[in-house]
Amino acid sequence: MGPGRQLAPTEAAVLGLLAYGESSGYDLKRAVDRSVGYFWGPAKSRIYTVLPRLVELGYATRRDVVQRNRPNKQVYRITRAGRAAIREWLSEPSGPTPDRNPLLLKVFFGDQADPETVLEHVRARRAQAEQLKRELDELDRAACEGDDADYPALTRVYGREWAEAMIRWANHVERELTHSRTPKSSRK
Amino acid sequence: MGPGRQLAPTEAAVLGLLAYGESSGYDLKRAVDRSVGYFWGPAKSRIYTVLPRLVELGYATRRDVVQRNRPNKQVYRITRAGRAAIREWLSEPSGPTPDRNPLLLKVFFGDQADPETVLEHVRARRAQAEQLKRELDELDRAACEGDDADYPALTRVYGREWAEAMIRWANHVERELTHSRTPKSSRK
DNA sequence: ACCACCATGTAACAGGTTACATGATTAA
DNA sequence: TTAATCATGTAACCTGTTACATGGTGGT
Numbered sequence: 001m002g003p004g005r006q007l008a009p010t011e012a013a014v015l016g017l018l019a020y021g022e023s024s025g026y027d028l029k030r031a032v033d034r035s036v037g038y039f040w041g042p043a044k045s046r047i048y049t050v051l052p053r054l055v056e057l058g059y060a061t062r063r064d065v066v067q068r069n070r071p072n073k074q075v076y077r078i079t080r081a082g083r084a085a086i087r088e089w090l091s092e093p094s095g096p097t098p099d100r101n102p103l104l105l106k107v108f109f110g111d112q113a114d115p116e117t118v119l120e121h122v123r124a125r126r127a128q129a130e131q132l133k134r135e136l137d138e139l140d141r142a143a144c145e146g147d148d149a150d151y152p153a154l155t156r157v158y159g160r161e162w163a164e165a166m167i168r169w170a171n172h173v174e175r176e177l178t179h180s181r182t183p184k185s186s187r188k
Numbered sequence: 189m190g191p192g193r194q195l196a197p198t199e200a201a202v203l204g205l206l207a208y209g210e211s212s213g214y215d216l217k218r219a220v221d222r223s224v225g226y227f228w229g230p231a232k233s234r235i236y237t238v239l240p241r242l243v244e245l246g247y248a249t250r251r252d253v254v255q256r257n258r259p260n261k262q263v264y265r266i267t268r269a270g271r272a273a274i275r276e277w278l279s280e281p282s283g284p285t286p287d288r289n290p291l292l293l294k295v296f297f298g299d300q301a302d303p304e305t306v307l308e309h310v311r312a313r314r315a316q317a318e319q320l321k322r323e324l325d326e327l328d329r330a331a332c333e334g335d336d337a338d339y340p341a342l343t344r345v346y347g348r349e350w351a352e353a354m355i356r357w358a359n360h361v362e363r364e365l366t367h368s369r370t371p372k373s374s375r376k
Numbered sequence: 377a378c379c380a381c382c383a384t385g386t387a388a389c390a391g392g393t394t395a396c397a398t399g400a401t402t403a404a
Numbered sequence: 405t406t407a408a409t410c411a412t413g414t415a416a417c418c419t420g421t422t423a424c425a426t427g428g429t430g431g432t
Contacts, residue, residue: 008419009290016297026383036296039289043421048385069429071383083300090301094290094309096316101227102197102282104346108224109204110339112271113278118339121282128285149365151298151306158292158357165353169346177337196391214411231393236413257401259411 007089010042011050015059015078015086022077024065025051034139035152038132038159051076059085107173115177126170129163136160195277198230202238203247203266203274210265212253213239222327223340226320226347239264247273295361303365314358317351324348 007015017023017031028051029044042050051074054060059082065073103125110118136156143152195203205211205219216239217232230238239262242248247270253261291313298306324344331340 009288009293010419012297013293016293016300019297019300024383025385036293039287039292041287042419045385045422046420048383049420067382070381071428073383086297086300090294090297091305093312094294097313097320098286098288098290099227099229100197100286100288102286104227104343105197105201105204105224106278106282107346108340108343109200109207109274109278110342111337112204112207112274115337117279124281125285132285149299149303152296154298154361154364155292155296157360158295161353161357161360162350165349169349172345172349173342176342198391212411213413214409233394233413234392236411237392255410258409259400261411 006092007085008050009040010046011054012086012089013040013042014047014050015054015082018054018060018076018078019083019086022063022075024073024075026073028076034142036155038135039155054082057085058082119174119177122170122173126167129166129170132159133163136163194280195273196238197228198234199238199242200274200277201228201230202235203242203270206242206248206264206266207271207274210251210263212261212263214261216264222330224343226323227343242270245273246270307362307365310358310361314355317354317358320347321351324351 013032013036014028017028017035023031025044025048028047032041032047051060051062054076055062058079060076060078063075063077065075067073103121106121107118136159139156140153143150143156201220201224202216205216205223211219213232213236216235220229220235239248240250242264243250246267248264248266251263251265253263255261291309294309295306324347327344328341331338331344
């Protein structure tokens with residue numbers, strides 16, 4: 001038994017979903033897209049790579065399901081060790097923020113291009129944020145289960161908060177970069 | 189001359205900083221930390237790896253600087269092709285959002301641990317956000333140059349907006365998860 | 377006839393991290 | 405004497421991506 005090097009995020013995501021019931025790689029890919037997809041969206045190939053790994057580690061078992069009229073499946077089921085592994089992972093601190101924002105990099109060096117270029121990037125990102133809000137509304141409607149602590153709902157609230165911050169910022173950038181070519185430092 | 193496969197973010201960051209004047213890997217590491225560090229912070233080894241690459245691509249030149257009383261340097265200077273490469277990179281759309289938020293993953297699966305665990309993560313993140321705000325204030329004070337379009341300042345505004353969204357969200361989570369163990373769905 | 381969905385995987389590559397290795401000078 | 409700063413790099417590893425490969429079934 002692996003004494004326990006800790007879980008990578010995708011491993012944790014897959015294992016976490018597996019905790020709600022056994023499923024195949026194909027199923028998991030869809031489950032990911034419909035749940036954690038907007039803040040953790042691995043390629044399907046990654047899911048298929050991760051699953052045998054989890055079996056190796058003793059965190060899941062694999063079972064062959066024969067089907068007629070469609071391809072057979074490999075169905076995975078979480079083990080007790082697997083559940084322990086998630087709890088373990090959940091209790092470890094997640095490293096600092098995930099920095100890494102290529103858009104900001106482009107804005108930072110914006111003086112090496114013309115303002116229009118930067119504006120396009122920012123507007124595109126704002127459109128994405130608006131799209132995200134719509135998707136979150138969709139998810140809210142689809143979920144709508146709960147009373148007690150609804151954790152997925154909390155992540156949707158985050159998504160919305162993030163999207164709104166993004167939109168506010170985009171508007172700010174637009175104001176700064178368009179009409180007001182006047183020397184002005186309106187530090188908020 | 190490389191016809192141009194496009195720049196990776198770290199390459200762009202290094203090249204972008206090089207545009208303000210020649211410098212060594214060591215200098216660049218510090219420049220990164222003091223400028224784009226809070227949204228793009230590569231390890232120093234990455235910087236040292238990237239620099240010779242940029243020379244290979246014809247985007248920078250390297251020059252040996254002999255020093256007394258301290259180690260010699262390799263000093264890099266951006267070329268005309270290098271400047272063109274940044275403009276090129278700036279004009280390309282940056283892919284969607286960088287999803288990838290391990291903290292949210294932990295929150296999402298929060299029901300597989302106890303609420304206290306989740307709260308600790310969220311509080312830790314809020315503390316980081318508050319720290320970031322302080323650092324941004326610091327940077328604002330240090331910068332304070334400009335009239336005309338001040339791009340770095342725009343990225344700091346983003347940082348602040350992000351931090352504040354994070355703090356609001358953390359407070360929300362705290363309210364939801366602490367005293368109110370009551371079945372309630374206060375969809376904002 | 378064609379496309380979408382079901383279903384699984386491999387191979388090549390990219391982009392990054394940590395840890396290791398070295399060594400002089402200067403300030404406390 | 406001990407630690408920080410200056411200074412550069414390599415090696416091993418991890419996590420992830422895209423593109424490729426295959427093939428039956430069911431709806432339009």
